[in-house]
Amino acid sequence: MGRVHTPHGSFDTPAFMPVATAGAMKGITPKQVRGTGSQIILNNAYHLLLRPGPERMARFGGSHRFMRWEGPILTDSGGYQAFSMAQIRDLNEDGVTFRSFIDGSRVHLGPESSIGIQQAIGSDIMMAFDDCPPARGELDASEYRRRVIAANDRTARWLARCIAAHRHADRQGLFGIVQGGTEPDLRRASVDAVCAHDLPGFAIGGVAVGEGPQAIHDTVRMTAPMLPADRPRYLMGVGYERDIWAAVQAGVDMFDCVLPTRNGRNGFVFTPAGPIRLRNARFADDQDPIDPGCDCEACGGGFSRGYLRHLFMADEMLGPTLASIHNIRHFQRFMADMRRALSDNLPTSFERRWPVAVQEAPPDRDDAEVTIP
Amino acid sequence: MGRVHTPHGSFDTPAFMPVATAGAMKGITPKQVRGTGSQIILNNAYHLLLRPGPERMARFGGSHRFMRWEGPILTDSGGYQAFSMAQIRDLNEDGVTFRSFIDGSRVHLGPESSIGIQQAIGSDIMMAFDDCPPARGELDASEYRRRVIAANDRTARWLARCIAAHRHADRQGLFGIVQGGTEPDLRRASVDAVCAHDLPGFAIGGVAVGEGPQAIHDTVRMTAPMLPADRPRYLMGVGYERDIWAAVQAGVDMFDCVLPTRNGRNGFVFTPAGPIRLRNARFADDQDPIDPGCDCEACGGGFSRGYLRHLFMADEMLGPTLASIHNIRHFQRFMADMRRALSDNLPTSFERRWPVAVQEAPPDRDDAEVTIP
Numbered sequence: 001m002g003r004v005h006t007p008h009g010s011f012d013t014p015a016f017m018p019v020a021t022a023g024a025m026k027g028i029t030p031k032q033v034r035g036t037g038s039q040i041i042l043n044n045a046y047h048l049l050l051r052p053g054p055e056r057m058a059r060f061g062g063s064h065r066f067m068r069w070e071g072p073i074l075t076d077s078g079g080y081q082a083f084s085m086a087q088i089r090d091l092n093e094d095g096v097t098f099r100s101f102i103d104g105s106r107v108h109l110g111p112e113s114s115i116g117i118q119q120a121i122g123s124d125i126m127m128a129f130d131d132c133p134p135a136r137g138e139l140d141a142s143e144y145r146r147r148v149i150a151a152n153d154r155t156a157r158w159l160a161r162c163i164a165a166h167r168h169a170d171r172q173g174l175f176g177i178v179q180g181g182t183e184p185d186l187r188r189a190s191v192d193a194v195c196a197h198d199l200p201g202f203a204i205g206g207v208a209v210g211e212g213p214q215a216i217h218d219t220v221r222m223t224a225p226m227l228p229a230d231r232p233r234y235l236m237g238v239g240y241e242r243d244i245w246a247a248v249q250a251g252v253d254m255f256d257c258v259l260p261t262r263n264g265r266n267g268f269v270f271t272p273a274g275p276i277r278l279r280n281a282r283f284a285d286d287q288d289p290i291d292p293g294c295d296c297e298a299c300g301g302g303f304s305r306g307y308l309r310h311l312f313m314a315d316e317m318l319g320p321t322l323a324s325i326h327n328i329r330h331f332q333r334f335m336a337d338m339r340r341a342l343s344d345n346l347p348t349s350f351e352r353r354w355p356v357a358v359q360e361a362p363p364d365r366d367d368a369e370v371t372i373p
Numbered sequence: 374m375g376r377v378h379t380p381h382g383s384f385d386t387p388a389f390m391p392v393a394t395a396g397a398m399k400g401i402t403p404k405q406v407r408g409t410g411s412q413i414i415l416n417n418a419y420h421l422l423l424r425p426g427p428e429r430m431a432r433f434g435g436s437h438r439f440m441r442w443e444g445p446i447l448t449d450s451g452g453y454q455a456f457s458m459a460q461i462r463d464l465n466e467d468g469v470t471f472r473s474f475i476d477g478s479r480v481h482l483g484p485e486s487s488i489g490i491q492q493a494i495g496s497d498i499m500m501a502f503d504d505c506p507p508a509r510g511e512l513d514a515s516e517y518r519r520r521v522i523a524a525n526d527r528t529a530r531w532l533a534r535c536i537a538a539h540r541h542a543d544r545q546g547l548f549g550i551v552q553g554g555t556e557p558d559l560r561r562a563s564v565d566a567v568c569a570h571d572l573p574g575f576a577i578g579g580v581a582v583g584e585g586p587q588a589i590h591d592t593v594r595m596t597a598p599m600l601p602a603d604r605p606r607y608l609m610g611v612g613y614e615r616d617i618w619a620a621v622q623a624g625v626d627m628f629d630c631v632l633p634t635r636n637g638r639n640g641f642v643f644t645p646a647g648p649i650r651l652r653n654a655r656f657a658d659d660q661d662p663i664d665p666g667c668d669c670e671a672c673g674g675g676f677s678r679g680y681l682r683h684l685f686m687a688d689e690m691l692g693p694t695l696a697s698i699h700n701i702r703h704f705q706r707f708m709a710d711m712r713r714a715l716s717d718n719l720p721t722s723f724e725r726r727w728p729v730a731v732q733e734a735p736p737d738r739d740d741a742e743v744t745i746p
Binding site: 022023024025026027028029030031047051052056059060066067068284285287297301302303304306307310311313314316317318319320321322 | 395396397398399400401402403404420424425429432433439440441657658660670674675676677679680683684686687689690691692693694695
């Protein structure tokens with residue numbers, strides 16, 4: 001446990017950061033986000049680069065003023081989205097050139113322009129622009145190692161360029177990202193290269209890119225302890241409660257994930273006993289809240305499962321809003337209770353209160369359905 | 374000015390009621406609705422009849438408990454939607470049979486079943502099931518009169534059946550609805566028939582059904598003074614600020630309209646100087662709020678026109694939510710200032726503060742575009 005201080009306030013670790021992709025938490029006001037207990041949120045540099053763009057973002061004085069979020073903000077580098085989502089035109093040592101999904105224009109993103117948009121956003125924590133190799137897939141062992149080594153090397157060169165381009169080290173912290181795939185010696189090599197720089201925090205990248213859950217946990221357990229103990233350790237894009245709890249036990253401090261909001265928008269809500277689908281007909285006459293133990297605006301406000309189901313069946317925007325608020329609050333209650341349990345050295349009682357933390361897999365897990373936008 | 378007391382609290386008149394069609398104000402929590410200064414809201418019986426249906430609504434204890442709105446609720450009879458929106462199968466003295474837009478099933482709505490769903494909803498004010506004739510259109514004068522007379526007669530017969538079916542007169546007030554088209558003598562005849570019943574309030578129906586703005590105002594000015602002065606007078610489904618102000622001057626006390634929420638969802642927001650379209654490129658770098666004089670969650674919260682435009686361009690749900698909250702608050706500030714001006718007998722200074730109240734037509738009016746769901 002710990003506490004991280006930023007120019008826009010502090011946050012407790014282990015921390016969960018909900019994702020305000022394009023400068024807004026979908027359907028939720030900043031006041032409602034604060035009401036969930038969230039202390040820090042994430043913006044996506046890729047989305048804000050394309051719209052409203054760095055010049056406009058700078059004119060508005062950055063994301064804090066633009067979206068009216070007064071607390072800490074972390075930005076990713078935009079690289080992951082540019083590599084995975086966009087129609088790539090060119091990828092080389094200078095970065096990636098792709099087509100904007102908004103107007104089809106050619107957009108370049110590399111170490112310098114990633115730092116540029118993140119400086120315009122004015123995030124408290126910026127992420128280095130890195131080269132994230134996909135999972136091993138069909139490659140043989142030596143081909144996979146060659147590709148991971150190349151990504152390690154490029155990540156190290158790009159990190160040096162990010163640091164050189166970073167003009168606001170006094171008010172924006174830059175985190176390095178460690179690659180290395182599932183190979184222990186390559187993880188070690190990347191840690192040595194990345195952590196050679198005196199940066200305020202480090203992230204474990206290249207995880208949950210297609211490898212299985214056991215490989216994810218093995219990689220996190222192997223890598224987290226290699227990172228400096230006196231700097232925040234951030235596991236990007238993870239995940240379900242059990243993934244977070246396993247990573248915290250390995251020494252990770254920070255998490256972000258779109259699960260609470262994306263799943264909430266689809267009527268998939270989290271409870272200490274596991275997730276439920278509000279559209280299910282069995283909730284039609286259910287007058288209980290999603291989780292009687294929850295104090296969120298939905299549960300504490302007395303909105304029943306039956307009413308929330310009605311909202312989803314009727315395509316009422318209020319359903320996604322209330323379910324997202326509940327889900328973020330669920331994750332924040334999970335993290336707050338975890339911080340208390342770790343502080344009291346009572347992890348077993350924590351696991352009794354949150355059986356989802358030790359489940360092999362969420363009982364109702366169905367990514368294919370719940371990740372539809 | 375006045376004050377209307379109901380089993381769920383009181384509201385000041387002239388009152389504006391925002392519309393929670395299917396048991397939810399689209400994208401806005403009840404707490405946020407209260408924050409706009411709204412004292413009473415409207416539910417649509419037609420939508421709640423089809424989903425969740427009267428049995429389920431009754432099991433949840435009515436709409437106040439279902440949607441968690443503690444203040445007064447008014448329900449329309451459902452007739453207008455059934456006549457105008459649904460695929461009608463049969464229309465006769467017993468009411469209308471139509472196809473449900475949800476599952477295609479045959480649904481009947483008549484005086485008794487309209488009272489039935491409104492009793493299940495548990496609204497504080499129920500509306501009589503009436504026969505609303507369309508505008509004159511291409512009909513010659515005598516044909517039009519014959520049709521209006523037939524609607525008057527049926528409205529009177531249906532009102533008697535509504536009163537007979539009404540079991541909860543102690544806790545739900547039933548308002549009669551006056552028809553009569555644009556014909557002064559037929560308005561008088563309908564007033565005589567409807568107001569012969571000792572009901573707690575009366576509405577002017579059959580207005581804004583396709584006739585021009587001048588005919589609307591003439592009909593309201595003619596009809597409102599015919600209604601009992603000691604009962605609330607309600608003009609259904611109206612309207613823009615100038616329509617409300619003209620009707621208040623004619624003696625109307627209550628209004629409902631989907632304009633604030635429907636237009637808000639499309640980025641069309643109201644200001645004292647007239648409406649503006651937030652998607653317009655001229656707002657891209659505008660750091661001012663929608664209306665510097667407004668204290669709503671959007672304006673008072675410091676969200677700029679430029680940020681709101683960004684939300685609409687990015688299809689972020691938060692845009693419709695904030696714009697709808699602003700629009701409802703705009704209408705409630707308009708009504709509150711009107712009540713003060715009337716109380717102080719200073720209508721001219723009110724019109725100086727709200728030039729939209731005396732405009733011939735909203736400068737940026739474009740119903741075809743802004744009424745898309």
